Amino acid sequence: MDIAFGHTNMDLDCLGSLILVKKLYPGYRLVKSRLIHPAARNLYNMYQDFFDFMNPKEIEEESIENVIIVDTCTADRVKEYFSHIRNPDPSILIFDHHPTENCDILGARLEGKPFGANTSFLGKMAMDRGIPLAPEEATIALTGIYADTGRLIYENVCREDYEVAAYLLDMGASLKLVKSFLETIKEEEQIAVLHGLLRTVTRTDIQGHSILLSYMELEENIPGLAAIVEKIMDIEDPDAYFAVFCIAKTKTILLIARSQKIRIDLHELLSVYGGGGHQMAGSAKIENQEGPVFYDDFCSYLEQSLTPATRARDIMTREFRTIREEMTLMEASRFLEEADLTGVPVLNGQGELKGFLSLRDIMKGRKAEQMHSPVKAYMTRKVIASDGSISIREVERIFYRNHIGHLPIVEDNKLVGIVTRWDYLEFKKRQNSRERALKNDNSPEVTASGRG
Ligand SMILES: [Mn+2]
Missing domain, CATH: 3.10.580.10 (CBS-domain)
Incomplete structure (x- = not known):
């Protein structure tokens, strides 16, 4: 049997990528994550029949020959699937739009493209091969692209994201439905956190950058924190926002960060904390640390690590x-x-x-x-x-x-x-072309053979 899956806690870009895997590799069965990201739940509930997912448990009995992984190249984010694969050495193909230098999935063939959304990567392949899509499939894919590109406005957006979005519209994607699936801050508890953050967030100048910082203690992790952080980013428009959440129940610290400047490279900044993500969006989970102590340490870390901003x-x-x-x-x-x-x-x-x-x-x-x-x-x-x-x-x-x-x-x-x-x-103008050059330098068109 051949199977395909995305990262644990499947999000909209993951689902968008998977629906296209189904078109590009018709023989493959999709396997669903134990967890579905809260932002993706409505879309998943609406369209589950189109995916026809298997549970990870169901693949235990099968002999798995080929595996396709989408939207991640980190072993840790796919271990829930591999624990059910009996075959010790399946052939693995990865399609990922994250910085791929850290690929640690054993013996995988890695295809990387630095597109804003991973869905655009597979969408481009479907488009180039002239594969027709049902309107529902196009809607699912377009939602994935919009989610990962902030509706085609984040700095990570490439020409290809637009091209594929246009192709999906041609295939009958419904913008109205896409919009309804993207409304992420609906729950009362999310709105309470949003208000709490707006009250307590502070803006400081660090090395000439306008930085937002917030610290909040939560009884337990609530879904959609990243969406709330992005909402505040929209309202306050800082150069970068670092939101620290201290989760009492699990005794973990969750750091969610967004940046609008290539000089504030979150991928690099958060790697110190074992975190990951893109240059412009990242997060990290920190265990065994007191919230306030971590927050203070983190603020001084930023003072020391941020590259100074350009001055007048x-x-x-x-x-x-x-x-x-x-x-x-x-x-x-x-x-x-x-x-x-x-x-x-x-x-x-x-x-x-x-x-x-x-x-x-x-x-x-x-x-x-x-x-x-x-x-x-x-x-x-x-x-x-x-x-x-x-x-x-x-x-x-x-x-x-x-x-x-x-x-x-x-x-x-x-x-x-x-x-x-x-x-x-x-x-x-120079800044824009520098950003483009940097992005092209980073285009990870590599075939990695990392083991891990
Ligand atoms: Mn993605």
């Missing part, structure tokens, strides 16, 4: 033009035109920043027929300036709040640079 001084233009306050508006106007600028900082004889003159200010002088007046009569005196240590996020906030496009950077009373809208946009 890293992106500012150091070569900039200035004018003197005694210059006439006429001269200033010509100067701006020649230099092709829309505004310029104004300095006094000591080189101190005294104001900012924009085209708009010159217009006012022109209307009043005062072009021979000195710049200082028309310049904006209340210049919004900053020192170079502020984060890019703060630069952004200053631009938006004050409707300005130039931010002079002043240090020791001297103008040392200017951050313009252009500098900011260029930075965002």
Whole structure:
């Protein structure tokens, strides 16, 4: 017999992947996990007939020849199945979208693709082979993609996620149903935790990053904590959020983290705690530690381990033009035109920043027929300036709040640079291409033969 399964505590991406395995490898029977992730329960209940799952116990009597594993390459997450496989040496094929360098499944052939969802990986294969899907199957698969990509908006999203989503829509996937399966925060206890976290979460600046931290003690683990953490991420929009839950009943600490920045690599950060996940989403389970002690330790660990954020001084233009306050508006106007600028900082004889003159200010002088007046009569005196240590996020906030496009950077009373809208946009562009390059570097197209 040939079988396929995903990780323990099957989630929506797991189910999406499995429904496609059934199409791609029709001879394989699907085996269900003892645990189904709370977020996946409704979909599972609705569509169980489409999966036609076997229980792990039922495979005990069978001789298993081929095994397909989806959405994990960690032995620990599939041990519940292997304990029922009598055959000591089945051939194993893995399809996984997680960073696959840590594959520890004995003798497996590993196919890795860094797509946002694992379902996209199998969906791409089905699409390329022109395999038709029933609308229900397409709905299941699309739910898996939406779940793992935050509805196609997380940083992990690739072109392929979109392509496969389009293919699934063509196959009749229902967005209405997908949406209903994605509503994860419904239970009263989840809403209570959400409110509790919103009350207690703190925002701190660590190495220039805006970080959310929370600590909460729970009597027992409740389903869907990750969904609650993501909800708070949406509301608060930090660079990263680390939520520590101390579960009294099992005496374990659960750390759930989400990041929006490639510089805050959760996969790497949480590996110290034996945790795992992606760069942008990770979790760890910590045993035998006092909650408050762990929380304090973890906060100082973050202080030491986070790569510093980019600062205003890293992106500012150091070569900039200035004018003197005694210059006439006429001269200033010509100067701006020649230099092709829309505004310029104004300095006094000591080189101190005294104001900012924009085209708009010159217009006012022109209307009043005062072009021979000195710049200082028309310049904006209340210049919004900053020192170079502020984060890019703060630069952004200053631009938006004050409707300005130039931010002079002043240090020791001297103008040392200017951050313009252009500098900011260029930075965002570079950041995006760096993230893409990094993602492509990591594309784990390997055939691992790890033993474990
Ligand atoms: Mn997944």
